[in-house]
Amino acid sequence: MYTEKINFMNFFYNNNFVSRVCKIIVSLIIIFSCLNVQAQNYPVVKAQKGDGIYSLLRRNGLEPTKYIKTFISINKSKLGKNNSLYVGRNYCLPLAGNKAEVVRAEVNKVIPHKAVAKGNSLKTIVYTLFGEKYQTVTIKDHQLKGAIYYLVGGHGGPDPGAMGKLNGHVLCEDEYAYDVVLRMARCLMEHDAKVYLIIQDLYNGIRDEPYLIQDKTETCYPHDRIPLNHLARLKQRVVIVNKLYIKNKGSYQRMLVVHVDSRSKKENIDVFFYRDKRSKTGKKMAETMKNVFHNKYDYYQPNRGYSGTVSSRNLYVLKHSYPTAVYMEIANINHFRDLQRLIIVSNRQALAEWMTEGILTDYKNCHTQK
Numbered sequence: 001m002y003t004e005k006i007n008f009m010n011f012f013y014n015n016n017f018v019s020r021v022c023k024i025i026v027s028l029i030i031i032f033s034c035l036n037v038q039a040q041n042y043p044v045v046k047a048q049k050g051d052g053i054y055s056l057l058r059r060n061g062l063e064p065t066k067y068i069k070t071f072i073s074i075n076k077s078k079l080g081k082n083n084s085l086y087v088g089r090n091y092c093l094p095l096a097g098n099k100a101e102v103v104r105a106e107v108n109k110v111i112p113h114k115a116v117a118k119g120n121s122l123k124t125i126v127y128t129l130f131g132e133k134y135q136t137v138t139i140k141d142h143q144l145k146g147a148i149y150y151l152v153g154g155h156g157g158p159d160p161g162a163m164g165k166l167n168g169h170v171l172c173e174d175e176y177a178y179d180v181v182l183r184m185a186r187c188l189m190e191h192d193a194k195v196y197l198i199i200q201d202l203y204n205g206i207r208d209e210p211y212l213i214q215d216k217t218e219t220c221y222p223h224d225r226i227p228l229n230h231l232a233r234l235k236q237r238v239v240i241v242n243k244l245y246i247k248n249k250g251s252y253q254r255m256l257v258v259h260v261d262s263r264s265k266k267e268n269i270d271v272f273f274y275r276d277k278r279s280k281t282g283k284k285m286a287e288t289m290k291n292v293f294h295n296k297y298d299y300y301q302p303n304r305g306y307s308g309t310v311s312s313r314n315l316y317v318l319k320h321s322y323p324t325a326v327y328m329e330i331a332n333i334n335h336f337r338d339l340q341r342l343i344i345v346s347n348r349q350a351l352a353e354w355m356t357e358g359i360l361t362d363y364k365n366c367h368t369q370k
């Protein structure tokens, strides 16, 4: 056995051609295994004060003894002495199985999209996707009772969308779009609407901070991993919206898609709207929403003027989705003044409230005209 091994090794070292081929194969294996690690797209979580690997894993629905080894190996470079965690730093979570089981475990625990009535009054619901601070929603009135909304934050999961920079922070489109979407969802629910968050993130609720940290933990309703491929990603959200649309047939249903644009540094944009060219109801809704913005600007910034527009555009999500849809771009991520709309929390909230006002008016218009 021993001598055989020596001979075998000698054969390798002496044979130039074979050794070269072997080196290539070994390099290829290394390259592929690296690619594999990158392609995994681990969910990312932030370590909190007092966190160790055990508590972090447990909080995210992972059995520590089972996943500690993998956790250490995928986070090696980010660990401190004795594998300690740094507060505020992002860590990758091991994947439990092939699909988003980590996420699923959480879903089972919190049931985020089935709002739970609290106490004996039906006026308060708990919706955990909004995060601890905002999860309790009080239904103020029933103006949107019976209306159904599909809210779609642009991009998400492995795709951050457009990226901008401010004060040393990298700002990602998907995080800001999602925060505005969450705020819109909450406003709509306050009027008793039924809301489906098509893109959702179990790890981020409504965030009252200027700089939203980029992660890849967004999933697609009900809790599917978002693919990296552009078309597959869009198709996934359209397919689920259409499925739900059929299920809810007969109700007033609308889809709202929120994006942040990326243009040249010089170009500041007002919130503007797209709709599918064939959709009259989409046009009407977008016009209604635009008018709300127009009025708000006239009121709050009378000398500024508002130049947002409604136009038709050949966009996959508009073209292929069944419900009437409005697609909005809320800022240019490269423009300093536009960024104020994104990083100032009260501005994100105002955006959501103004959108809601437009949405409410559209619903009323549709019901009084019939």
Ligand SMILES: [Zn+2]
Pocket: 154, 155, 161, 162, 173, 259, 260, 261
């Ligand atoms: Zn986008």
